[in-house]
Amino acid sequence: MPRPVLLIHGGAGDIGDSRVAGKFKGIKDALRAAWPQLAAGKSNAMDAVETAVRSMELDEAFNAGYGACLNTAGEVELEASFMEGHELRAGCITLLRDIMHPITVARRLLEQRRHVFLGGEAALKLALSTCSEQLAPGSLVTPSAQQALAEFKQQQAKGADTTYARTELDALRTDPSGDTVGAVALDMQGLIAVGTSTGGITGKWPGRIGDTPVLGSGTYADNLMGGVSTTGHGETLMRYNLAQRILAAMQHQQLSAQAAAEQECQRMTARLGGTGGAIVVDPQGELGISFTSRRMAWGYVSDGVIHYGINQQEMLQEPFDLA
Numbered sequence: 001m002p003r004p005v006l007l008i009h010g011g012a013g014d015i016g017d018s019r020v021a022g023k024f025k026g027i028k029d030a031l032r033a034a035w036p037q038l039a040a041g042k043s044n045a046m047d048a049v050e051t052a053v054r055s056m057e058l059d060e061a062f063n064a065g066y067g068a069c070l071n072t073a074g075e076v077e078l079e080a081s082f083m084e085g086h087e088l089r090a091g092c093i094t095l096l097r098d099i100m101h102p103i104t105v106a107r108r109l110l111e112q113r114r115h116v117f118l119g120g121e122a123a124l125k126l127a128l129s130t131c132s133e134q135l136a137p138g139s140l141v142t143p144s145a146q147q148a149l150a151e152f153k154q155q156q157a158k159g160a161d162t163t164y165a166r167t168e169l170d171a172l173r174t175d176p177s178g179d180t181v182g183a184v185a186l187d188m189q190g191l192i193a194v195g196t197s198t199g200g201i202t203g204k205w206p207g208r209i210g211d212t213p214v215l216g217s218g219t220y221a222d223n224l225m226g227g228v229s230t231t232g233h234g235e236t237l238m239r240y241n242l243a244q245r246i247l248a249a250m251q252h253q254q255l256s257a258q259a260a261a262e263q264e265c266q267r268m269t270a271r272l273g274g275t276g277g278a279i280v281v282d283p284q285g286e287l288g289i290s291f292t293s294r295r296m297a298w299g300y301v302s303d304g305v306i307h308y309g310i311n312q313q314e315m316l317q318e319p320f321d322l323a
């Protein structure tokens with residue numbers, strides 16, 4: 001019987017120092033919300049993923065649900081995906097408005113076993129018919145998201161290049177501010193589940209769809225291979241198909257989850273310029289955490305200790321308590 005694992009991230013990017021404390025708090029809150037039940041065998045991998053992601057969607061420190069970043073029109077368009085690794089069921093949601101928890105809508109789609117990907121009005125309809133509450137327009141918009149959009153527009157007015165990067169040297173230009181959230185869990189039954197939720201990137205065109213709801217890029221789960229949730233510059237991650245490449249490196253090159261995540265994040269950035277990161281859990285519960293952006297918030301609990309970090313080569317630890 002595998003030991004349960006829950007590994008989460010709070011986004012890869014050029015995250016300013018002033019936002020680090022809020023990220024750490026949000027990571028710990030999400031682990032407190034989801035881990036005890038999973039560790040005790042009282043919830044399965046899907047419940048743990050949904051609970052952890054919902055916690056971060058509520059937290060304005062993250063670019064998901066409340067606090068999601070804004071498109072050029074100043075609006076929130078949400079995206080999420082959910083996948084389980086036993087039957088490979090999946091639910092992917094895009095261009096969803098005014099719903100606090102897109103991850104739950106993605107899970108409802110997965111459970112219905114009819115379609116895999118829904119967008120816009122159809123996604124909203126599913127949300128409302130499966131008990132999500134429709135918020136008043138603008139409810140998810142925060143002052144800091146508005147400020148980030150204003151700064152983006154100033155940069156654009158100064159002639160900043162917003163095409164995607166071509167070389168590693170261009171990478172900083174497309175290093176988004178980060179904050180997308182994701183979770184990968186393995187439960188005692190050997191089920192792997194993965195969920196990822198985002199508002200995309202600040203200043204995206206209305207209607208832009210990123211990597212987060214795309215299987216193989218933002219999310220993938222297969223009990224026989226492992227689970228991956230990614231974050232970073234979506235146009236880069238989609239073109240590289242990061243999640244799937246990490247799992248392929250584990251399967252065909254016999255690399256560990258950690259070695260595969262490092263290899264593929266680095267190859268992606270060397271080849272395409274854009275940056276990103278990934279969290280990985282293999283079927284034995286071994287972890288992989290890697291990113292080529294300046295920072296990526298992540299965390300997990302093991303033997304009563306929270307392990308977390310945000311900088312390269314960093315692992316902070318403290319006792320896991322429920323306070």
Ligand code: ASP
Pocket residue numbers: 011012013063176177178179180198199200201210211212230231232233234235237
């Ligand atoms: N990957 C997300 C997107 O481009 C952004 C992020 O991970 O922060 O939509």
